[in-house]
Amino acid sequence: MQTAYKKYFRDNLPHIWCPGCGNGIVMGAFARAIEMLDYDKDEVLVVSGIGCSSRITGYLDFNTLHTAHGRALAFATGAKVAEPRLKTFVIMGDGDAAAIGGNHFIHACRRNIDITTIIINNNIYGMTGGQFSPLTPKGRKATTAPYGNIDRSFDIVDLSKGAGATYIARGDVFHAFRLSYLIAEAARHKGFSVVEAVSTCPISYGRHNKFKGAADMVNYLKKRTIALNRASRMNPEALEGKIITGIFYESEDEEYCDAFERLEASVKKGARK
Amino acid sequence: MTKAKKPKLLQGNIACAMGAIKAGATFFGGYPITPSTEIAEYMAAQLPKAGGRFMQMEDEIASIGAIIGASCVGHKSFTATSGPGFSLMQELIGYACNAEIPIVIANVMRSGPSTGLPTLPAAQDVMQARWGTHGDHSIIAISPYSVKETYIQTIKAFNLAEKYRTPVIILMDEKIGHLREGFDVSDDEIPEIIQRKRTLDKENYIPYENTPSMVPEFIPLGCGARYHITGLTHNEKGFYTQKSDEVEKFLFRIYDKIEKNKEDICEYEMFEMDDAEVVIVSYGSVARSAKEAVSKLRASNVKAGLIRLITLWPFNDTLIYEKCHGKKLVLMPEMNLGQLSLEVERAIKDTPFYSLHGAKADLIDPKVMADKVISLLKERGEV
Amino acid sequence: MEKKFNITINSAWCKACGICIFLCPKNVFDADDEGKAVVKSLEKCIGCLSCEVHCPDYAIEVVEVQND
Numbered sequence: 088m089q090t091a092y093k094k095y096f097r098d099n100l101p102h103i104w105c106p107g108c109g110n111g112i113v114m115g116a117f118a119r120a121i122e123m124l125d126y127d128k129d130e131v132l133v134v135s136g137i138g139c140s141s142r143i144t145g146y147l148d149f150n151t152l153h154t155a156h157g158r159a160l161a162f163a164t165g166a167k168v169a170e171p172r173l174k175t176f177v178i179m180g181d182g183d184a185a186a187i188g189g190n191h192f193i194h195a196c197r198r199n200i201d202i203t204t205i206i207i208n209n210n211i212y213g214m215t216g217g218q219f220s221p222l223t224p225k226g227r228k229a230t231t232a233p234y235g236n237i238d239r240s241f242d243i244v245d246l247s248k249g250a251g252a253t254y255i256a257r258g259d260v261f262h263a264f265r266l267s268y269l270i271a272e273a274a275r276h277k278g279f280s281v282v283e284a285v286s287t288c289p290i291s292y293g294r295h296n297k298f299k300g301a302a303d304m305v306n307y308l309k310k311r312t313i314a315l316n317r318a319s320r321m322n323p324e325a326l327e328g329k330i331i332t333g334i335f336y337e338s339e340d341e342e343y344c345d346a347f348e349r350l351e352a353s354v355k356k357g358a359r360k
Numbered sequence: 361m362t363k364a365k366k367p368k369l370l371q372g373n374i375a376c377a378m379g380a381i382k383a384g385a386t387f388f389g390g391y392p393i394t395p396s397t398e399i400a401e402y403m404a405a406q407l408p409k410a411g412g413r414f415m416q417m418e419d420e421i422a423s424i425g426a427i428i429g430a431s432c433v434g435h436k437s438f439t440a441t442s443g444p445g446f447s448l449m450q451e452l453i454g455y456a457c458n459a460e461i462p463i464v465i466a467n468v469m470r471s472g473p474s475t476g477l478p479t480l481p482a483a484q485d486v487m488q489a490r491w492g493t494h495g496d497h498s499i500i501a502i503s504p505y506s507v508k509e510t511y512i513q514t515i516k517a518f519n520l521a522e523k524y525r526t527p528v529i530i531l532m533d534e535k536i537g538h539l540r541e542g543f544d545v546s547d548d549e550i551p552e553i554i555q556r557k558r559t560l561d562k563e564n565y566i567p568y569e570n571t572p573s574m575v576p577e578f579i580p581l582g583c584g585a586r587y588h589i590t591g592l593t594h595n596e597k598g599f600y601t602q603k604s605d606e607v608e609k610f611l612f613r614i615y616d617k618i619e620k621n622k623e624d625i626c627e628y629e630m631f632e633m634d635d636a637e638v639v640i641v642s643y644g645s646v647a648r649s650a651k652e653a654v655s656k657l658r659a660s661n662v663k664a665g666l667i668r669l670i671t672l673w674p675f676n677d678t679l680i681y682e683k684c685h686g687k688k689l690v691l692m693p694e695m696n697l698g699q700l701s702l703e704v705e706r707a708i709k710d711t712p713f714y715s716l717h718g719a720k721a722d723l724i725d726p727k728v729m730a731d732k733v734i735s736l737l738k739e740r741g742e743v
Numbered sequence: 744m745e746k747k748f749n750i751t752i753n754s755a756w757c758k759a760c761g762i763c764i765f766l767c768p769k770n771v772f773d774a775d776d777e778g779k780a781v782v783k784s785l786e787k788c789i790g791c792l793s794c795e796v797h798c799p800d801y802a803i804e805v806v807e808v809q810n811d
Contacts, residue, residue, distance in 0.1 A: 090795075090804050099599065100756070101800055107760030111799025119796075129586055132433065145588055145599060150581035152432055153590035154425065155455055161417065161425025165437070166581075168413050169387045169430035173582050191425070194418040263796045289760070302765035305797065347413055354408045 092118035095128070097148045105213075107301020109286030110140045112260040113207050114147070116284070117178070120270035121149075124174075132173040134163040136183035139214045140207040140286075143178050157187030160195040163202055171344040174274065175201070181208040181222040185241050189221070196250030196279050200343035203273045203280045206243055209288035217291030228295040243283045244335045253278035255336040259285035261308040262332065272334065277342050285312070285330055370543035372536045373440075375507045376466050377402035379514025380438045383553055385464070386412035387437035389426030391419055391445060394478040395534040396468035399440035420445035424452040424465070431461050432589055434558045434580035436518055440466040442534075443476065443485055447492070453527050454493030455591040457614060460568070462521035462556075462578065464514070466530040468537035471721035480721035481534035483644055483695040489529045490673050496611055498618035500625060501529040501673040503643040507541045512549060513670065519554045520625060524618055525578050531672060533695060535645040535723060560584035567598045570609065574617035619674050627670040628679065632658065636665025638733055639684050641692045641704050643669040645723055650693060652726035657733055662743065664733060672700060677707035684708040688742050691716060691733055693724045712740065747808040748788040754779050756802040763794035763803055 095118040104110045121131065131149040135141035137156035144151035150173065154162045159177045167175045184192050184206045195202065211229060212218040219229035219236045222243065226235045247255045254276040258266035266284055273280035287293065287304035298304045308330070315333030318326055341349075370378075377399045380388070388403040390396075400416065407414040412435075417423040420441055427437035441449065446467045456463050467489065471482035485492075489501040500520050504510040510532060517528040557579060565585040569576045576596075579585040588598045593610055595601040601610075618625065632654050633639070642650040647668040657664035667683055669676075680703075684690045690708055692701040693716040701715040716732055718724040737743040750771065759778030768791060773783035780794075780803065794803045 090806075093801065096801075104799060106758035106799075107762055108799050111801070112797055115796065115798075115801060129582070129584065132582060134429070145590070148586065150433075150586050151588045152429070152581065153588065153592065154428075155451060155591055158421065158425045158452065161422040162429035162432070164417075164422070165387065165389055165415070165426030165429030165431075166433045167429075168415060168426070169435040169437070170433040170582055173433060190418055191422055194422070260797070301760040301799075302762050305762055306765065351408055358409065 092122050095121050095148055097146055100146060102146055103142060104139060105290040107287065107289040107304070108139070109209055109260040109288065110143065110207060112263050113140070113205070113266065113284050113286055114143050116263050116266040117205065117270060118147070119267040120274065123267060123271040124274055126174050130172065130174050132163070132166055132175045134159045134166065134175065134177045136179045136188060138180035138183050138212065140178060140180040141183060157183055158191065159183065160188060160191040160202070160204065164195060164198070164200055167200055167202055168344060168347065171201070175203070176274070177202055177204045179204070179206055180213070181206060181210060182212045182220040185221040185243065185246070193246070193250035196247050196252040196281070198343045199251060199253055199278045199340050201277055201279070203270065203282070205270060205282045205284055207284050207286045208243065209286040209292060211288050211292040213288045213291045217295055230295070243281065247281040248336050251279070252281045252336070253338045253340050254280035256281070256334045257283040257285065257332045259308045259312050259330065259332055260287060261305050261312060265332070269334065276337065278340060368542065369540040370507050371398060371538060371540045372507045372510050372532060373398035373468065373538065374402050375511040375543060376440070376514050376530065376532065377406070379511040380464065380518065381406060381410045381412070382550070383436065383515045383518035384555070385436045385438045385518065386410070387427060387430035387435040388412070388439065389415045389417050389423040389430070389437065390439045391417055391423050391441065393442045393445045395470055395537050396440040396442050396466060398537070399466060420448040421452065424449040424463070427463050428452060428456055428461050431463050432580060433582045434556065436462070436522070436556060438464045438466070440468065442468050442470050442478070443472045444474070446485055446488065450492040454495055454497060456527040457493070457497040457499065458591050458593065459589050460525035460576070460578070460614065461589070462525055463527050464517045464521050464530065465527060466514070466532065469531060469533045477721045479534065481645060481695060481723065482721055483531070483533055483646070483699070486531065486672060486696065486699040489531055496615060498615050499529065499673050500524065500526055500618060500671070501531050502670060503531045503672050504536060504670065505644050505647045505668065506536070507539060507543050508545055509670070510536060511543070511545060512551065515551050515553065519551060522554045522556055523575070524621070525575050526618060531644070533644050558583045566596050568594060568596045570596055570613060574613050574620070622674050622676050625671060625674060626676040626679065628676070629668040629670065630683070631666040631668060633665035633667065633683060635663050637663040637688050638665070638737070639687050639690045640664060640666045640729065641669065641680065641684070641690060642666060643672060643700065644695070646693050646695055646718065649724050649726040650729060653729035653733070656726060656730040660734070662733060662737065669700070675700070675703045675707070677703065680704055680707040681709065685711050687711055689714060689736055689740065691729065691736070693729050694718060695724065746790055747810060748785070748790045749806050749808050750782050750785060750788060751804045752780055752782065753802040756800045758800055760799060762797050762799070766793045766797055768793065
């Protein structure tokens with residue numbers, strides 16, 4: 088009944104992620120989203136960068152492209168513009184997307200190209216053993232912030248909105264069913280869609296920040312997340328330290344591949360003159 | 361209405377862009393940079409008419425990322441840049457080497473380092489073209505020396521990229537890029553174009569199969585072959601491996617598939633070499649001056665000849681040895697402080713070798729070359 | 744009529760992270776000596792699938808038992 092999502096996995100499981108790693112939960116949610124969307128496997132392209140979460144493309148039975156750190160959106164943009172028929176997803180970590188990949192991220196938002204981008208935000212560079220990222224909250228510890236992170240962090244929702252994304256949502260690995268729904272809605276949306284999936288990293292982030300293990304971290308999300316519609320009725324003090332989830336923004340604008348078709352039509356028309 | 365006449369004078373950059381379209385490129389991702397921008401401008405105007413798509417990306421890293429992405433899903437793809445952009449592209453050139461993705465990069469070289477002299481010529485990126493990206497790999501790099509040859513060699517670059525599943529770099533210096541000269545290419549001069557396969561016609565496709573040709577058949581993603589492409593070293597199925605025997609087989613294959621096919625890949629021109637006692641080795645726009653220098657030397661009865669390398673990488677050391685050993689001397693003028701000349705010197709072993717470094721961000725005067733040969737011959741008591 | 748469920752655990756894939764044990768609203772699971780999840784009281788399972796959907800390693804499958 089529920090296990091139909093496993094048909095989207097390749098036969099090279101179990102995966103390499105640590106015990107209790109949120110990446111596994113997100114990959115399950117992603118597979119369930121594809122099931123909801125009922126996409127044909129051959130028409131799906133999944134592109135990832137480098138980092139723990141980016142190993143996801145190795146396990147998914149689609150057209151998969153594991154690129155370089157921070158560059159997934161550049162590869163995906165070229166692929167989508169060249170072959171718009173491909174249902175294109177980009178899956179990256181928080182460092183991958185917001186640090187080294189930040190320039191490609193804001194420009195992909197700006198272009199409004201029909202790509203669904205999932206940023207798995209576990210607040211840390213896990214693969215390299217626990218350094219802070221641009222999404223690590225101030226004050227949190229990391230191997231490169233032994234005295235507490237002094238960097239202010241991005242709010243991916245605000246950043247995406249400022250850069251022009253036309254569907255922006257935030258989910259989390261505790262609300263895993265809801266995360267599938269947010270991903271499916273993102274894919275249904277025509278234009279650049281961003282889903283921030285707040286996730287957990289018990290080994291690199293949890294241990295450095297006094298979490299008592301994987302379950303404790305999921306419990307933290309259970310307690311700290313609050314749905315957007317409830318949050319919008321609360322005053323800011325009450326929202327202190329809360330993680331607001333839901334669909335934050337949805338708007339329509341010309342999709343980038345449609346703009347190409349418009350250009351090509353005018354060129355053809357012009358040529359006939 | 362008379363048939364549209366081919367343009368009388370054509371710019372090198374435009375010839376390069378035309379060659380890319382002729383070769384069947386349907387995706388260009390680039391970023392403006394002197395002295396290559398004319399290529400992007402031409403692609404922006406002409407690619408839509410040729411059923412292709414042009415993108416100006418946010419930087420050169422995005423540009424090469426985009427063309428690799430487009431190539432992965434079935435499109436011959438192309439970018440053009442110059443030194444600073446070429447430096448930014450290095451990491452992903454390595455990605456295309458590891459994942460064996462065919463792409464073509466035109467690097468219109470300007471004098472460096474850094475911002476250097478954006479509008480002036482040099483050949484200071486030759487070693488970078490070979491070793492710019494980290495890790496063991498091979499690469500193909502071509503240096504045309506005329507507008508017409510740029511057109512033809514760009515088509516060949518795409519053929520080589522497809523045939524060997526590798527990035528191919530077209531190294532034009534600024535003079536070739538901006539030069540306008542006659543351009544009459546007859547149909548039989550245009551190489552046969554290797555088409556890319558875009559359908560899977562067999563049951564299980566092994567994307568990185570170790571075949572005798574050392575080059576696995578390339579079926580792009582989304583064309584019926586649902587597999588995995590990665591920059592991680594991978595086994596024949598395309599998945600990450602760190603097993604030492606698989607790693608070794610992989611590294612030797614992506615290296616040997618090019619280094620062991622120099623006969624097929626490497627092109628050169630011999631000019632007045634039959635009875636040459638003195639040899640000039642050169643490439644690119646400097647080779648035009650070298651031809652002039654050979655004629656000058658012949659006029660003052662010095663039997664000089666020129667080996668003009670069209671393919672720089674892989675470096676054909678056996679050819680250079682065969683043609684140069686035993687000669688009185690070999691001179692290599694280069695618009696840099698000695699890059700490919702290091703390879704030539706290594707290849708000719710015991711034959712006397714001299715390099716003539718051009719560091720004026722300008723062509724090297726034929727007279728300077730001829731005088732240098734004569735003074736060297738005198739020095740060696742050969743004349 | 745109360746629904747019945749069957750839970751299978753692939754202990755080879757289970758990495759003893761404890762998420763399912765913690766999240767199960769009916770305390771169906773227990774941890775074995777390696778910390779891996781084992782079914783303790785199947786009859787309490789209400790089929791909410793919280794365990795399955797939160798298992799990072801897809802080691803748990805909950806299937807409704809169709810009583811004939």
